Amino acid sequence: MSLDPKRTIADLKELRALTGDDNGAQRLAWTDTWLKAREWFQSKIKHLPVEHHYDAAGNSWTTLRGASEKALILGGHLDSVPNGGWLDGSLGVTASLEVLRHFAEEYAGRPPVTVRVVDWADEEGARFGRSLLGSSAFAGTSSIASDRVRTDKDGIRLEDAVARCGFPVDSFPEATRERNNAAAYLELHIEQGPVLERMELPLGVVLGTKGVERHAITFFGQEAHSGSTPMDARHDALAAAAKLALEIRAIAGKHKDAVCTIGSVKTFPGIVTAVVGRCETALDQRDLDAHILARMYREAQEASRRFAQEEKCTVEWSRIWSIEPIAFHPALLGFCEEAVRETAGVAHRLPSGPLHDAAEVARAGIPAVMMFVQSLGGISHNKIEDSKEEHLEMGVLALDRLAAKTARWILESSGSPRHP
Numbered sequence: 001m002s003l004d005p006k007r008t009i010a011d012l013k014e015l016r017a018l019t020g021d022d023n024g025a026q027r028l029a030w031t032d033t034w035l036k037a038r039e040w041f042q043s044k045i046k047h048l049p050v051e052h053h054y055d056a057a058g059n060s061w062t063t064l065r066g067a068s069e070k071a072l073i074l075g076g077h078l079d080s081v082p083n084g085g086w087l088d089g090s091l092g093v094t095a096s097l098e099v100l101r102h103f104a105e106e107y108a109g110r111p112p113v114t115v116r117v118v119d120w121a122d123e124e125g126a127r128f129g130r131s132l133l134g135s136s137a138f139a140g141t142s143s144i145a146s147d148r149v150r151t152d153k154d155g156i157r158l159e160d161a162v163a164r165c166g167f168p169v170d171s172f173p174e175a176t177r178e179r180n181n182a183a184a185y186l187e188l189h190i191e192q193g194p195v196l197e198r199m200e201l202p203l204g205v206v207l208g209t210k211g212v213e214r215h216a217i218t219f220f221g222q223e224a225h226s227g228s229t230p231m232d233a234r235h236d237a238l239a240a241a242a243k244l245a246l247e248i249r250a251i252a253g254k255h256k257d258a259v260c261t262i263g264s265v266k267t268f269p270g271i272v273t274a275v276v277g278r279c280e281t282a283l284d285q286r287d288l289d290a291h292i293l294a295r296m297y298r299e300a301q302e303a304s305r306r307f308a309q310e311e312k313c314t315v316e317w318s319r320i321w322s323i324e325p326i327a328f329h330p331a332l333l334g335f336c337e338e339a340v341r342e343t344a345g346v347a348h349r350l351p352s353g354p355l356h357d358a359a360e361v362a363r364a365g366i367p368a369v370m371m372f373v374q375s376l377g378g379i380s381h382n383k384i385e386d387s388k389e390e391h392l393e394m395g396v397l398a399l400d401r402l403a404a405k406t407a408r409w410i411l412e413s414s415g416s417p418r419h420p
């Protein structure tokens, strides 16, 4: 069997029928439906010359042993958000499976390098609020000691939910063993944004994942009666916050791919008859360049102090969370660009706003790269998430080309003779 991208579409549809309903995909991590999806995957590899096991953090590993122990890893995640789409994560797993089938056939079960397909556990964090759970355990960046007591909306603890699936939380750190011989990691994913569709391009080369600065910003003014307080005597905390909400557009606008969002505003006392005495906001800033990210952070701080002063208020910042930008590997970016160009004619490079498992793999020091398939309407995490089937098929073909190039590179850089 040669590469058959249509089979990937058929696999995706089969999985959708098995684990979705009228509201979309329901493969929430550590639930029965998610386990069903994983069983389905096992049924797909049954007749392939591969070994399969789950690691200590619940990541699913399918291994096609090659002449070299050096491993080319391809992956994605079968878990979804509640009422999710049919492609987010599962495209990566099913396309990787198709590439593995191709390797198995082309080399009669023994390719020059070992080829592994990983289905990361709980990429979405949709149930316990902790994204990239399995891949961060693999990378050794996991915070499982603090994450274990997280609860879902029904009060079930993370550690109990994962134990029910056979993975005691205390063993999670052992997942780092899977890094042995890992030589490169490739991930095909839908873009989940509108950039490629706007450019009318089916595929894109992902430069890396953007760094994030996420801060709680609170403006303090003075609560006062809205009838008796003259306009020029007010200390209006919302007015200062509102100015900042507009200013961040200019701050982001100076840079090509930067984004800044104030996605949450709470006012106190929050009644129509009082000037706002306290306004709590949350700011999320992202860029692929650490210097740009640091500059945007500084500019937002300066602007907030200026607006606080103008409105006779004060302002306080506290960091909620941050992560540095992760750039993908230059050699793999080059191969990805070639593969996309050979498949789609044009290779556009773009950063990823959302985080992905590939970022955790890269943080572990393993060369990694991602490829995007155009998303229709830029919509994801919703049942209407979709991509054109011809674009999905091009994605599988381009991933296969990227995998072949990367396998050759692994052999060359490990000193083994180049395979014909």
Ligand SMILES: [Zn+2]
Pocket: 077, 088, 089, 123, 189
């Ligand atoms: Zn995803």
